[in-house]
Amino acid sequence: MSGPLLQAPALEMLKLLEELAAFSAPGPGVTRLLYTPEWSGAQSFLRKRMAALDLATGTDEVGNLYGSLRGRDPQAKVILTGSHIDTVVNGGAYDGAYGIAAALTAVDYLRRTFGQPRRTLEVVSFCEEEGSRFPLAYWGSGHVTGVYGPGSGADRSDADGVELLAAMKSCGYGPGSVDPSTGSPRSCALRGDIGAFVELHIEQGIVLEQSGQQIGVVQAIAGQLRFTVKVGGTANHAGTTPMALRRDAVAGAAEMLLTLEQTAAAAGDPLVATAGRLEVYPNTPNVIPGRVLFTLDLRHSEAAALETYCAAVLLEFEAIAARRGLELHITPTLQAAPAPMDSGLRSLLENICRSQRRTYRSMVSGAGHDAQLFSPRCRAAMIFVPSQAGISHSPDEYSSPQELAAGLDVLTAMLYELAYREE
Amino acid sequence: MSGPLLQAPALEMLKLLEELAAFSAPGPGVTRLLYTPEWSGAQSFLRKRMAALDLATGTDEVGNLYGSLRGRDPQAKVILTGSHIDTVVNGGAYDGAYGIAAALTAVDYLRRTFGQPRRTLEVVSFCEEEGSRFPLAYWGSGHVTGVYGPGSGADRSDADGVELLAAMKSCGYGPGSVDPSTGSPRSCALRGDIGAFVELHIEQGIVLEQSGQQIGVVQAIAGQLRFTVKVGGTANHAGTTPMALRRDAVAGAAEMLLTLEQTAAAAGDPLVATAGRLEVYPNTPNVIPGRVLFTLDLRHSEAAALETYCAAVLLEFEAIAARRGLELHITPTLQAAPAPMDSGLRSLLENICRSQRRTYRSMVSGAGHDAQLFSPRCRAAMIFVPSQAGISHSPDEYSSPQELAAGLDVLTAMLYELAYREE
Secondary structure (H helix, E strand, O other): OOOOOOOHHHHHHHHHHHHHHOOOOOOOOEOOOOOOHHHHHHHHHHHHHHHHOOOEEEEEOOOOEEEEEOOOOOOOOEEEEEEEOOOOOOEOOOOOHHHHHHHHHHHHHHHHHHOOOOOOEEEEEEOOOOOOOOOOOOHHHHHHOOOOOOOOOOOOEOOOOOEHHHHHHHOOOOOOOEOOOOOOEOEOOOOOOEEEEEEEEEOOOOHHHHHOOOEEEEEEEOEEEEEEEEEEOOOEEOOOOOHHHOOOHHHHHHHHHHHHHHHHHHHOOOOEEEOOOEEEEOOOOOEEOOEEEEEEEEEEOOHHHHHHHHHHHHHHHHHHHHHHOOEEEEEEEEEEOOEEOOHHHHHHHHHHHHHOOOOEEEEEEOOOOOHHHHOOOOEEEEEEEOOHHHOOOOOOOOOOHHHHHHHHHHHHHHHHHHHHHOO | OOOOOOOHHHHHHHHHHHHHHOOOOOOOOEOOOOOOHHHHHHHHHHHHHHHHOOOEEEEEOOOOEEEEEOOOOOOOOEEEEEEEOOOOOOEOOOOOHHHHHHHHHHHHHHHHHHOOOOOOEEEEEEOOOOOOOOOOOOHHHHHHOOOOOOOOOOOOEOOOOOEHHHHHHHOOOOOOOEOOOOOOEOEOOOOOOEEEEEEEEEOOOOHHHHHOOOEEEEEEEOEEEEEEEEEEOOOEEOOOOOHHHOOOHHHHHHHHHHHHHHHHHHHOOOOEEEOOOEEEEOOOOOEEOOEEEEEEEEEEOOHHHHHHHHHHHHHHHHHHHHHHOOEEEEEEEEEEOOEEOOHHHHHHHHHHHHHOOOOEEEEEEOOOOOHHHHOOOOEEEEEEEOOHHHOOOOOOOOOOHHHHHHHHHHHHHHHHHHHHHOO
């Protein structure tokens, strides 16, 4: 691909991204689920790299990893930057990992170029954001911001029935766990000392590519509601049960999923509705399915519109279940309100883009991000770079080296403004 | 439950059924899939029991188990009776196992009461019938009747990707494998010496219970068509992909499954259509599904009606896939023509019911059975007993001791007629 020659920091960042992608379960793309061996390997690797770059490293009770460059002013609140280390199943190499690799590269560059900052600069690798293994998302940033606390997730298990807290313990984390590198108990995850959080991320959508712009300055992150839906019928013989006498859980779920798609299309953008995971029991060719579980993921940038659609579609589900004589259990697994980004930081980012002569636009994020958990508690900002064809959560996820380097430059300038310049 | 006192043979049969049910994978009901440890355990247990009852035992290359009571006439063809040892996932204790337990009990009773028969009487425990682990059914009786031969199933794997032939080898079976009990190579599965096959089975439907009759004399077994349907779309981010730009494989599959249900209901009894197994990829809450696999099971007692419905519904699937821009691959996994039972054996069974003063009816079997593979090749007969509420392929599958004992009495009389009386 053509484009300006990349500078040393960008090349380091790209190399680090490649190294992180190697920590993956077998299969297409990158699969790095919370509290798995691949996940532990990636966090340990990052911690060694942070230490090698003279950052003070530490992990908290839930497995978030920090690399800190101490500032001169002990009173000043911390400038935090980074993203999440986990991925979806068969995801890409950029989602989350890019924000961590760029943050580490930027902080190292600033340290080597300008020495100690006024405010402490910290790089974070959040343990979990996707909700791909357990029906709970933002596990990392949620603990840092106090959305989750001790005991959260006690009722959640993965698809194999492994409990979240048991998986955490099996990786050596959890309340009172000891950090092997320091030999002392890990810190509680909650932080009260964060002044600002800046996250660099791929767009995971097609807006920047279509508008031909280099940088997206996020004005707000769409709200999100997630549910687990359980449909119960009667398992029975596929050959001897007349159609009229069936209580087929899959047929009921199929009607719900079609309704979901039709009502979401009717509601119009920016509403999106997805059933991404579906399990059938007993899942045998010659047995009428007795039970189906599926997940719901509903998003909109306006809270009222999201709530209205959600209430309407769940009512439709109940009507379908009632008409078919099926049992229906709907469990909320995630509620995230739309999250506005800090207006001061947004104009700072726009000034940086102008001074770097980069094309940029203000935009809404349809995807959820760790930054949304910080926005109610401290100043939060997000920077997007283009995703090829808008493809993400797929092995085909791709952003060019030049696009990734542009994001790194904007992030670096932003961290310089916040940690070295700002009074 | 009230009813006449059970005689000794019936009690032995019920005990044997209980013993067989203990060979199961964990979970509700009975799960005994082909070439698993539970399956091997059940076949070894049965073989020991057959030997203890003075039957000559043997296994063939694919894992069918025989217990033989030699007849006086070496020229006379064999009278074979039994059923299949495998189950569906979380199935019941009667489907298949009842036919084996009753056959073994009946042959033992006849030997002890009447000594050596004129024709050789053989009890068979077929290795597989359900198609629950691999997308291939009647693996046992199919080999005995020559429907399958060496190399069959080479392209089939289970849900975990284990190949059928590899699983067979791992259990010590396969061409040229040695029978550990005899030390000599196992026989080829194909049999040319069968004169008649008689199978006793639970109805797995609600007809006998509703009509209040004890015995069903099967006149024909419904034809069956099975397919694997693969729907291909594009995996993408659930938050950043507008509804209008999606190629959601689950939404497409949902429309197909709803069409399946509606067209099957419109076609009317005895047509039944079932999608029993469904797999979604990558199966993650916040990823639009890129791929779905589901199975189709279509049945009707008339070949023409079955073919007509099948062609029509598959055309509908293609139209849905085309309209949604989804890929569609449909692979046939089973084709079983409707199978008439031998009219002479049917009248013999009806005479026996009358002489035993049992209520009975002639009926079609909506379920597939091993007997249908014999009907084109030799005389075949099937005897049904009632299933409570018609429930089968479920842990709730149940037939009362009295109902099971009545079936045993009819089978015993039938085997006496065929092996001892018939010229």
